[in-house]
Amino acid sequence: MGNLSQSVIDQTMHPLDLVEEMVAMRDWAQERPRRDELLAEIGGRWCDYHAVFNWIDEIGALQLTFAFDMRTPNERREALHELLAVLNERLGIGHFDVGSQDGLPAYRHALLLRGGSVSAEQIEDMVDIALYELDRFYPAFQYVVWGKQSAHAAVSSIMFDTIGEA
Secondary structure (H helix, E strand, O other), rough: OOOOOOOOOOOOOOOHHHHHHHHHHHHHHHHHEOOEEEEEEEEEEEEEEEEEEEEEEEOEEEEEEEEOOOOOOHHHHHHHHHHHHHHHOOOOOOOEOOOOOOOOEEEEEEEOOOHHHOOHHHHHHHHHHHHHHHHHHHHHHHHHOOOOOOOOHHHHOOOOOOOOOO
């Protein structure tokens, strides 16, 4: 995998051009249906994530949404919303939500960019943090949606301190 920060960055380039370069360097499948939107399939530890990167020119923001295909049955939506509240308390950047129509959980984050310039490091950090949080909390979603655990039990199952040495 190449290092995006070694790329020469033209500050006049569109912010999604840099995202597109980073996605290509990581060999992720991508599509750019519009100038202000880039779609990618990103392999995570537990599943593939469907990534959407949007440039919102009116406010100068780069927005990312990483969803995973775990449609939530209606009877588990309340428990899932409780999980979202518990998980979002543990996030320093971004947040989890669930689509009101399709029930797909997603991680979202927006980066405000005054003047539209962005660095390679900002893009890489934004994506790496999203992947870290998704991989870290994916099992909790499984436990709540399919294992029918409570939000607190699911989070306790994945967040534990290791004592001693192996």
